[in-house]
Amino acid sequence: xxxxxxxxxxxxxxxxxxxxxxxxxxxxxxxxxxxxxxxxxxxxxxxxxxxxxxxxxxxxxxxxxxxxxxxxxxxxxxxxxxxxxxxxxxxxxxxxxxxxxxxxxxxxxxxxxxxxxxxxxxxxxxxxxxxxxxxxxxxxxxxxxxxxxxxxxxxxxxxxxxxxxxxxxxxxxxxxxxxxxxxxxxxxxxxxxxxxxxxxxxxxxxxxxxxxxxxxxxxxxxxxxxxxxxxxxxxxxxxxxxxxxxxxxxxxxxxxxxxxxxxxxxxxxxxxxxxxxxxxxxxxxxxxxxxxxxxxxxxxxxxxxxxxxxxxxxxxxxxxxxxxxxxxxxxxxxxxxxxxxxxxxxxxxxxxxxxxxxxxxxxxxxxxxxxxxxxxxxxxxxxxxxxxxxxxxxxxxxxxxxxxxxxxxxxxxxxxxxxxxxxxxxxxxxxxxxxxxxxxxxxxxxxxxxxxxxxxxxxxxxxxxxxxxxxxxxxxxxxxxxxxxxxxxxxxxxxxxxxxxxxx
Amino acid sequence: xxxxxxxxxxxxxxxxxxxxxxxxxxxxxxxxxxxxxxxxxxxxxxxxxxxxxxxxxxxxxxxxxxxxxxxxxxxxxxxxxxxxxxxxxxxxxxxxxxxxxxxxxxxxxxxxxxxxxxxxxxxxxxxxxxxxxxxxxxxxxxxxxxxxxxxxxxxxxxxxxxxxxxxxxxxxxxxxxxxxxxxxxxxxxxxxxxxxxxxxxxxxxxxxxxxxxxxxxxxxxxxxxxxxxxxxxxxxxxxxxxxxxxxxxxxxxxxxxxxxxxxxxxxxxxxxxxxxxxxxxxxxxxxxxxxxxxxxxxxxxxxxxxxxxxxxxxxxxxx
Numbered sequence: 001x002x003x004x005x006x007x008x009x010x011x012x013x014x015x016x017x018x019x020x021x022x023x024x025x026x027x028x029x030x031x032x033x034x035x036x037x038x039x040x041x042x043x044x045x046x047x048x049x050x051x052x053x054x055x056x057x058x059x060x061x062x063x064x065x066x067x068x069x070x071x072x073x074x075x076x077x078x079x080x081x082x083x084x085x086x087x088x089x090x091x092x093x094x095x096x097x098x099x100x101x102x103x104x105x106x107x108x109x110x111x112x113x114x115x116x117x118x119x120x121x122x123x124x125x126x127x128x129x130x131x132x133x134x135x136x137x138x139x140x141x142x143x144x145x146x147x148x149x150x151x152x153x154x155x156x157x158x159x160x161x162x163x164x165x166x167x168x169x170x171x172x173x174x175x176x177x178x179x180x181x182x183x184x185x186x187x188x189x190x191x192x193x194x195x196x197x198x199x200x201x202x203x204x205x206x207x208x209x210x211x212x213x214x215x216x217x218x219x220x221x222x223x224x225x226x227x228x229x230x231x232x233x234x235x236x237x238x239x240x241x242x243x244x245x246x247x248x249x250x251x252x253x254x255x256x257x258x259x260x261x262x263x264x265x266x267x268x269x270x271x272x273x274x275x276x277x278x279x280x281x282x283x284x285x286x287x288x289x290x291x292x293x294x295x296x297x298x299x300x301x302x303x304x305x306x307x308x309x310x311x312x313x314x315x316x317x318x319x320x321x322x323x324x325x326x327x328x329x330x331x332x333x334x335x336x337x338x339x340x341x342x343x344x345x346x347x348x349x350x351x352x353x354x355x356x357x358x359x360x361x362x363x364x365x366x367x368x369x370x371x372x373x374x375x376x377x378x379x380x381x382x383x384x385x386x387x388x389x390x391x392x393x394x395x396x397x398x399x400x401x402x403x404x405x406x407x408x409x410x411x412x413x414x415x416x417x418x419x420x421x422x423x424x425x426x427x428x429x430x431x432x433x434x435x436x437x438x439x440x441x442x443x444x445x446x447x448x449x450x451x452x453x454x455x456x457x458x459x460x461x462x463x464x465x466x467x468x469x470x471x472x473x474x475x476x477x478x479x480x481x482x483x484x485x486x487x488x489x490x491x492x493x494x495x496x497x498x499x500x501x502x503x504x
Numbered sequence: 505x506x507x508x509x510x511x512x513x514x515x516x517x518x519x520x521x522x523x524x525x526x527x528x529x530x531x532x533x534x535x536x537x538x539x540x541x542x543x544x545x546x547x548x549x550x551x552x553x554x555x556x557x558x559x560x561x562x563x564x565x566x567x568x569x570x571x572x573x574x575x576x577x578x579x580x581x582x583x584x585x586x587x588x589x590x591x592x593x594x595x596x597x598x599x600x601x602x603x604x605x606x607x608x609x610x611x612x613x614x615x616x617x618x619x620x621x622x623x624x625x626x627x628x629x630x631x632x633x634x635x636x637x638x639x640x641x642x643x644x645x646x647x648x649x650x651x652x653x654x655x656x657x658x659x660x661x662x663x664x665x666x667x668x669x670x671x672x673x674x675x676x677x678x679x680x681x682x683x684x685x686x687x688x689x690x691x692x693x694x695x696x697x698x699x700x701x702x703x704x705x706x707x708x709x710x711x712x713x714x715x716x717x718x719x720x721x722x723x724x725x726x727x728x729x730x731x732x733x734x735x736x737x738x739x740x741x742x743x744x745x746x747x748x749x750x751x752x753x754x755x756x757x758x759x760x761x762x763x764x765x766x767x768x769x770x771x772x773x774x775x776x777x778x779x780x781x782x783x784x785x786x787x788x789x790x791x792x793x794x795x796x797x798x799x800x801x802x803x804x805x806x807x808x809x810x811x812x813x814x815x816x817x818x819x820x821x822x823x
Contacts, residue, residue, distance in 0.1 A: 039541055039588065039783060045557075047545040119552035122538075122560070127548045178590055193588050194779045195674070195771045220769040228658045384543075385535030385784060392539065392547045403544070415548060422548045 028502040029214045030483070033226045034239040037194045037219040042177030043164035044116050044123040052161050053239070053494045057199060057215070058099075059164035059182035062090055062109065062143075063155065067489040069314060069407045071155055075104055075165055075183060075206075076143075085150030085445060092141045095206040098167050099187050106137035111168035113145075115176075125162035127422055128411055129154065150443040152450075156408035185210050185498035194219050211485060211501035230255055230478060236502065237479045237486070239494075242357045243303040246476040256481050259474035260488035261304070263311045263405025263412070266295075266356065268349070268366060268468040270398050273428040276345055277397070283465040285335035288324040289373045290366060296471040299361035304473035309413070310458045311405045311472050313490065314447075317455050322462040332373045344374020351379065351400040352387035359400050362470070366400075394425045405472075407491060409454045410442045417461065429466035511805055518801060519794060523578075526793040527571050530786055537561040537587060540784035561587055563786070574790065583794075584787035588780065593791035596776070601795075604773040606677055606684075607692055607764075608757035612750060614696030619703025620746065626704065627711035628734065638704060645701030654694045654767040661690060674771055691768045695761055699753055706749050710742040717741075743814055751807030758803065759796040 038051040076090040096104040186199040249257040351359040406412035416427040583593035760774020780788040
């Protein structure tokens with residue numbers, strides 16, 4: 001009897017909970033916070049993390065990647081490479097509509113890509129689309145990209161919001177960047193730079209109904225203040241950068257921390273055009289002298305994991321198998337002696353203040369580790385823009401960097417490790433093996449074979465050690481426990497906010 | 505009057521100097537609007553892409569052409585367009601200024617209400633334990649960094665009493681005065697605490713000086729009450745250094761209290777300028793620095809005029 005009552009009671013509780021759950025999913029605004037605001041609204045030009053995260057909620061690309069980085073439909077419902085790999089055909093979703101009510105047609109796709117390719121635009125992702133020779137639009141729902149050479153990674157590049165489809169009419173009017181008219185789940189009602197964004201649900205979104213009526217994003221520059229606001233329930237959801245703040249979140253009973261390994265990587269960039277980093281053995285000695293796990297543990301409280309060059313989960317190999325991923329000071333000293341630097345040398349390492357927040361700490365750990373093989377590092381921390389300027393000119397001996405990742409290894413690294421790479425003057429190292437493996441990986445359509453090619457690429461890159469890859473960190477989002485349905489992904493996208501609901 | 509005119513005519517000259525300084529300084533810093541927007545991705549731009557972005561940001565001309573254009577605009581009351589806000593610089597500044605002004609006024613009120621009486625009290629209780637107590641508190645107040653105090657206040661007060669920072673939902677004074685005050689009171693206390701500490705210290709030492717002067721002894725010997733000696737005879741003379749200090753502090757605060765605005769997420773002038781520098785929004789940086797310089801000059805002028813009111817012996821500019 002008692003048993004039965006209990007069952008009955010729990011049944012009633014469950015029903016009640018379900019009831020509450022269904023009632024509460026309507027009419028709600030998600031209050032969100034981040035410490036750095038978007039810097040602009042032109043989806044083709046923005047590269048700042050916050051800008052991309054905001055624009056992903058407003059604009060849509062042809063395709064998207066899911067949490068495991070597989071390509072899934074967005075504006076396009078299906079796509080296909082031709083046999084020779086030189087034509088890529090998309091079928092568009094007939095329900096897809098821009099927020100001004102007009103349908104998304106093949107003409108908009110063509111105009112968007114022409115805008116990206118036009119040098120006058122200054123589009124950030126242009127370099128990824130240079131293989132596009134022409135674009136055909138046989139009908140309003142079909143787009144064919146003709147490529148000058150087989151280019152498999154182009155599909156992943158198209159999943160980026162930097163390749164968003166914008167209305168042809170807005171391009172003509174010259175209003176991209178001042179007005180945000182996308183086809184995504186939310187409309188931008190108000191943007192007050194460095195203060196707040198107000199988004200409302202797009203009722204006509206082809207992806208279905210959103211879970212909340214709107215999102216209000218507040219810019220709270222101090223992350224400790226974000227945490228305070230979450231404690232008092234003013235904020236439902238927040239992006240956090242600083243691992244120090246993130247690790248405090250689980251201590252609050254009402255809050256939940258989501259952590260997800262990201263594609264971007266912390267790296268010590270050596271400059272192989274400067275002596276003595278021109279010597280392979282010196283670079284290898286540096287690689288052997290660095291204890292990556294200690295860098296991670298000390299600078300980032302162990303929040304992250306040691307990585308090789310490939311951070312993409314489907315492509316990554318076991319980093320412990322890579323060259324000198326287990327610290328070996330004796331080997332390092334021997335290599336230094338062989339290169340003629342038994343007494344070590346002095347060099348300067350640059351870093352950007354606060355970007356990432358761990359930069360200075362990483363530099364200090366590396367400084368003490370390299371001191372053991374006689375390398376005297378002078379640490380120079382700079383304001384971000386000053387750092388970017390020096391970095392782009394390749395004007396450094398060594399640089400602590402947090403470099404962005406992409407869902408495809410070719411798109412991620414062709415800028416550095418191909419002979420024609422736009423950032424060769426930053427990388428300052430290339431050899432035939434790297435270049436030919438990249439070209440092979442670009443043309444190969446079979447995923448299993450691609451994995452083998454890029455594993456070889458990774459092994460070789462770690463061996464020639466132009467850079468010392470350290471670790472990938474987590475992206476952190478903090479949320480109240482009554483927020484349901486958020487899916488963190490390695491790209492850091494907040495797109496799943498479109499299906500998030502607020503439970504009572 | 506003559507003096508006032510002379511001071512006012514110097515304004516444009518000083519502003520011209522400031523304009524050249526800020527114009528050159530911000531351009532001497534490496535990095536430009538393009539790297540600020542694109543970060544390291546700027547390295548992927550082709551020269552043609554770069555040129556077209558430079559034209560968009562108005563940094564395609566040589567610097568003297570840019571300067572000439574900018575100064576020409578100012579003479580017509582046009583400070584240029586902010587590239588981040590997409591609106592005229594003057595509008596953006598005027599939108600952020602009221603908050604900064606209010607914060608400065610509030611913290612000055614707090615500083616004077618707390619600091620002056622504390623300073624006078626300490627001076628009249630010179631070298632007694634109570635004087636020592638005031639001096640210790642003032643020392644702590646002056647040496648506590650505002651980010652420490654601000655975070656402490658947020659953590660204790662917001663969690664314990666529900667008094668909350670603005671959280672991006674800032675309410676202007678004329679729309680919702682009560683909510684506005686509740687949002688500004690914590691930042692004002694944070695700023696006012698250190699400000700009050702300096703007022704306390706300077707008013708104490710000024711008061712001590714004056715109290716040892718002959719005329720105070722004369723007043724005392726003529727039988728004036730202790731209260732009358734302090735408030736009627738000593739205080740007006742002790743106020744001059746306090747006015748100087750408050751004027752300078754107030755002038756600084758009008759330039760925005762960057763750290764406090766940052767911690768409390770207040771959309772004030774300080775944070776706006778900081779963001780503008782980081783985003784290399786040249787027009788906005790230049791415009792707001794000029795604006796801040798103008799404010800500082802006006803405050804300085806008012807301070808000088810206040811001297812005359814306080815001490816009729818001072819005749820400005822008439823030797």
